Amino acid sequence: MYKISLPVISNNPDCRGTSNAPGAVSPRLNQPFLTGVIDTPAGIVPRVSSTLTWKDSRDQFKARWGVGRMNYSIEPGLYALNNPDAASPVLVTANYKMSFDKLRQALPGQNLWILVLDTKGINVWCAAGKGTFGTEELVSKIENCRLKETVNHRNIILPQLGAPGVAAHEAKKRTGFKVYYGPVRSRDLAAYLDNGFKADSKMRTVTFALRDRAVLIPIEIVEVIKPFFLLALIFLVLGGIGGSGSYLSNMLTYGLFAIMGLLAAIIAGAVLSPVLLPYLPGRAFSVKGFFIGIIAAIALLYVRGVNFSAWPDRIEALSWLLIIPSIASYLAMNFTGASTYTSLSGVKKEMRFALPIQICAAIFGALLWLTSRLIS
Amino acid sequence: MNNLSYLKEVVTLKMDENKCTGCGMCLEVCPHQVFKINENRAIIQKRDACMECGACRKNCPAEAIYVESGVGCAAAVINSLLEKSDAACCCGPQSSPQDKNGGGCCC
Numbered sequence: 270m271y272k273i274s275l276p277v278i279s280n281n282p283d284c285r286g287t288s289n290a291p292g293a294v295s296p297r298l299n300q301p302f303l304t305g306v307i308d309t310p311a312g313i314v315p316r317v318s319s320t321l322t323w324k325d326s327r328d329q330f331k332a333r334w335g336v337g338r339m340n341y342s343i344e345p346g347l348y349a350l351n352n353p354d355a356a357s358p359v360l361v362t363a364n365y366k367m368s369f370d371k372l373r374q375a376l377p378g379q380n381l382w383i384l385v386l387d388t389k390g391i392n393v394w395c396a397a398g399k400g401t402f403g404t405e406e407l408v409s410k411i412e413n414c415r416l417k418e419t420v421n422h423r424n425i426i427l428p429q430l431g432a433p434g435v436a437a438h439e440a441k442k443r444t445g446f447k448v449y450y451g452p453v454r455s456r457d458l459a460a461y462l463d464n465g466f467k468a469d470s471k472m473r474t475v476t477f478a479l480r481d482r483a484v485l486i487p488i489e490i491v492e493v494i495k496p497f498f499l500l501a502l503i504f505l506v507l508g509g510i511g512g513s514g515s516y517l518s519n520m521l522t523y524g525l526f527a528i529m530g531l532l533a534a535i536i537a538g539a540v541l542s543p544v545l546l547p548y549l550p551g552r553a554f555s556v557k558g559f560f561i562g563i564i565a566a567i568a569l570l571y572v573r574g575v576n577f578s579a580w581p582d583r584i585e586a587l588s589w590l591l592i593i594p595s596i597a598s599y600l601a602m603n604f605t606g607a608s609t610y611t612s613l614s615g616v617k618k619e620m621r622f623a624l625p626i627q628i629c630a631a632i633f634g635a636l637l638w639l640t641s642r643l644i645s
Numbered sequence: 646m647n648n649l650s651y652l653k654e655v656v657t658l659k660m661d662e663n664k665c666t667g668c669g670m671c672l673e674v675c676p677h678q679v680f681k682i683n684e685n686r687a688i689i690q691k692r693d694a695c696m697e698c699g700a701c702r703k704n705c706p707a708e709a710i711y712v713e714s715g716v717g718c719a720a721a722v723i724n725s726l727l728e729k730s731d732a733a734c735c736c737g738p739q740s741s742p743q744d745k746n747g748g749g750c751c752c
Contacts, residue, residue, distance in 0.1 A: 398698065398716045432674035432700035433714065450673055468673075475676035477649055552652050554719075606718025610677065612697040613715030613722075615652040620719055 296346035296385070302370075307349045311415035316349045319377040325370055332367055333484060335491040341366045342390030347414040353380040355421040358462060360451070361407065362428065363388040363396050375455035379462070382420065386410055397434030404436050404443075411444045426451045426466065429473060477609045482543040485607045489539040493600065497535060501528045504638075511581075511642040523585070523642065529569060534593040537565035538600025543607075554611070555623035558601020562594030569593070581645035584637050591634030595627045602627075656695040657713040662686055664709035671701035671710060 295313045298306060302325055305316040321329075332338045345364045350373050359382040362372050369385060386406045388396035396402035411417075411425070427435060429450045437448035452461050452472035461468050508524025509516035542549065542558045549557035566589050575586045602623055605611040658679070667685040672678075677694040680687045680701065687709075689695075699714025 395716070397700075398714075429674060429700075430676065432704055433698040434703070436703050437670065438704070438706040453676060470678060473673065473676070474678055547649050552650060602719045606716065606720050608717070610649055610694070610696050611651050611717035612656050612695060613717045614655040614657055614697060614713070616717040616719050616722060618652055618655050620722055624723075 296344035296348070300344060302343075307352070309419050311418035314347050314349045314382075314419070316351070317373055317383075318351060319373050319375075319379070321370055321374055325366075329367055329370060334487045338488075340390065343369055343385060345385045345387035345410065347410075347416065347419065348383045348385060350376060350379060350381045350383055353382050355419070357381050357420065359384055359416065359420060359425045360458075361386060361425055361431070363391060363393045363402055363431075365390050365392045365396075368392050371455050372458075375458050379459065382416075384410055384414060384416065384425065393428050394430040394433075397431045400434050402431050403434040404439050407435055407440055408443050411440075411446060416446070423447060424449060424466070426461075428455075429453050429468070430475070475609045477546070479544065481609070482546060485604075486540055486543055489543065489600070489604065489607070490535070492603075493535055493539060497531055500531055504528065504531070507639065507642060511645045513645070519642075526573065527638070529573075530566075530589050530593055531596070533565040533569045534562060534596035535600065537561045537593065538597035539604075541565070542597065542601035543604055546604075546608075553602075553619040553623065554605050554608070555598045555602040555619055555627065558604075559594045559598035561601070562597025563590070565597065566590045566593035579645075581641045584644075585641035588634045588638035588641060591630045591637065595630035595634065598623065599627045599631075650693060651696070651717075653693050656692060656697055657711075658689065658692060658695045658697070658701075659711040660687070660689055661709045661711075662688065664707045666707045666709075668706060670704045670706065674700035674704050676700070 295306075296315055298313070298315050300315070302317060302322065303315045304318045307314045307316050328337065328341065332341045342364045343366050350360075357380050360372065361384045362368050364385045364387055369383070372383065386396075386402055387410075388401045388406075391399065391401065393402055407427075416425075417423075423446050425446045426449045427437075430453055432450055435448065437450070440446065440448050449466045450468075451458055451466075452468045453475050454472070457468070457472040461472065504527030505520055505524035508522070508527055509520035512519035512523065514522070538558050538561070541561050542554070545561065546557065550560055551557050570586050570589060576582050577586070602619065605616050605619075665686045667682060667687060669682060669687065671680045671687050672682065676698065677691065677696060679689060679691050679695045681690040682688075695712070696717055697712055697714050699712055702710045702712050702714065
């Protein structure tokens, strides 16, 4: 067991220390979530616990809503979870703080080393896709953090979803450490460790359950706020044109309904599509979104009680039957990036037929809407 | 989960079964159980489940697997068409962290 001492403030960069001086390997020790440090033959290692503070939880909530999400990172390097010793397993993760927090939270009471790669604050899977969670970075962190001097075994456990970026056999050749791919989900890690580094096929398979989809909804909404306000303003200004009443009363009638239409499209594409994903018809996300968009448009027109006796009203209703599904379809299509099972080839194929239809339907719908305003 | 399957007959995954040594690494890294072992060699059992993440190709010591890997993200494809950012993926702080078009995708 290594000696535990109180944290000291230091401005050491990440594991760049190449000298033999102890302490050269440490990430910054003044990060707020640290609970102390551990002395090892290879230098001082900052320590964390499995319990998140209220501040950790608050920042995680904010990141889900896109607040501070691009700077939600921790210092790369070696960390100690609780009180590991030279025989303790080594887990590898990304320096996106949510990844790091989910990992330590899943291992209460365990004594482990956590090697944090510099993925520029991106989660494991995305970073592996980009290559920043990669063989090169892994090899350099193993060396710079002097892992060989810290532990007496030669095994490291990587998250399975890091595999797109890391060649296990190459890492072994270059560092001597054998790469074990752990389970997909951190909550299976304790069982994986108990099983002697063995994962069953369930632990190896990515799912996309309601809960996984639902946590992504806030960021989907945040992403459309700006275009929504811009479009809402345009519809509001143009809504006052034509019609029988004053500019202001027309604006309140048609402009406000346009805002309702945009909201319906966003709810259909960015909320209902993710939630209802497995139950919507079609394989392509754009088809799923289009379908729910049609339903949303019909529901909205029904609630409004459109009077179909006059041409302007008919044309206006038709315009919303085009605009709402095309926006919903586009937003649902963008959810492919957040999903866990879409291939790039599939997305490209889907976009080749869906994008032109979405654009044409939206433009045609907008022209119809404008026409309905001008002829009334 | 059965309803969560993406487009059919689109993926670029290929496997040279003659090169395969049957080490089983592809079964281990694949998040969608695309492979299975058949008579000491890996074969593709669920091709359409492949999401082209590239983990199998990267971790195949025998270089028996080919797949054009990439991130299946529409926003990233659009961004790369518009040359807004590097083609890889829209998530994350791209070239400049202030870049707001970082997209809500894939993270």
